[in-house]
Amino acid sequence: MSLHETLQHRRAIRYYDPEKPLDSARVEECLRQATLAPTSSNMQLYRCYHITDPTVIAAITPACLGQSTISTAKEVVVFAITPSRWRERVDYLFPRIVEDIHKHQPEEKWAKYEAMQREYMTKVVPFLYSRGCKVWGWARHLVMNAIALFRPMMRQGTEGDMKTVLHKSCALVAQTFMLAMSEAGYDTCPVEGFDARRVRKALGLPSSVEPSLIVSCGIRDEKRPLGDRIRVPFESVYERIGK
Numbered sequence: 349m350s351l352h353e354t355l356q357h358r359r360a361i362r363y364y365d366p367e368k369p370l371d372s373a374r375v376e377e378c379l380r381q382a383t384l385a386p387t388s389s390n391m392q393l394y395r396c397y398h399i400t401d402p403t404v405i406a407a408i409t410p411a412c413l414g415q416s417t418i419s420t421a422k423e424v425v426v427f428a429i430t431p432s433r434w435r436e437r438v439d440y441l442f443p444r445i446v447e448d449i450h451k452h453q454p455e456e457k458w459a460k461y462e463a464m465q466r467e468y469m470t471k472v473v474p475f476l477y478s479r480g481c482k483v484w485g486w487a488r489h490l491v492m493n494a495i496a497l498f499r500p501m502m503r504q505g506t507e508g509d510m511k512t513v514l515h516k517s518c519a520l521v522a523q524t525f526m527l528a529m530s531e532a533g534y535d536t537c538p539v540e541g542f543d544a545r546r547v548r549k550a551l552g553l554p555s556s557v558e559p560s561l562i563v564s565c566g567i568r569d570e571k572r573p574l575g576d577r578i579r580v581p582f583e584s585v586y587e588r589i590g591k
Contacts (some may be wrong), residue, residue, distance in 0.1 A: 358530040364566025382525035387517035394518040397426040411546035417537040421564035429514040432556040434477035518560040
């Protein structure tokens with residue numbers, strides 16, 4: 349499919365055809381493609397739980413408020429954020445960033461770029477992503493807003509603010525996955541109506557993992573009418589600033 353065709357094909361499907369299975373390996377490949385989505389600071393603080401077991405799908409259906417898009421799905425992917433893994437990500441990413449600098453930048457700039465990345469990964473990232481019963485988040489918020497009195501500064505520093513950053517990054521991954529699935533001829537539906545605690549319990553996830561978005565997967569039931577895509581006028585969501 350072209351991009352236009354992929355975008356036209358992607359719909360939020362509520363009922364899947366029970367007679368049409370999915371190729372789990374192909375769904376996994378779509379998830380692999382989704383990892384190409386951008387994330388804040390490239391921290392990639394998310395995890396994708398690819399559910400192919402019908403009994404597990406049945407177990408999470410009540411936690412998803414009994415929605416038909418989950419109960420009729422052939423497979424389900426739970427996209428979750430993993431805030432506590434930021435140290436692990438720094439340890440993994442920093443040496444590879446240095447290697448990439450040596451690979452793609454002129455040697456005379458290595459020291460400068462390495463110093464910039466070391467400053468960011470070992471000071472800025474810990475400052476932004478560390479947590480402490482919300483107290484540290486509010487302290488960080490106050491520091492950032494104090495600095496912003498004198499120069500441009502990111503002002504959102506509470507733990508809630510940083511979770512929002514992670515959820516936005518996770519949503520980019522989920523959207524990329526859904527487009528990859530459409531390109532493969534498969535259907536999906538993003539689900540935000542669910543009991544996150546019960547989903548986590550049903551999957552046996554630790555408390556440090558926070559479900560962000562659930563995407564049901566299958567092939568649409570052609571007997572169910574889709575209806576039109578109802579969108580507000582483009583002018584109500586678009587404004588050009590400039591010529």
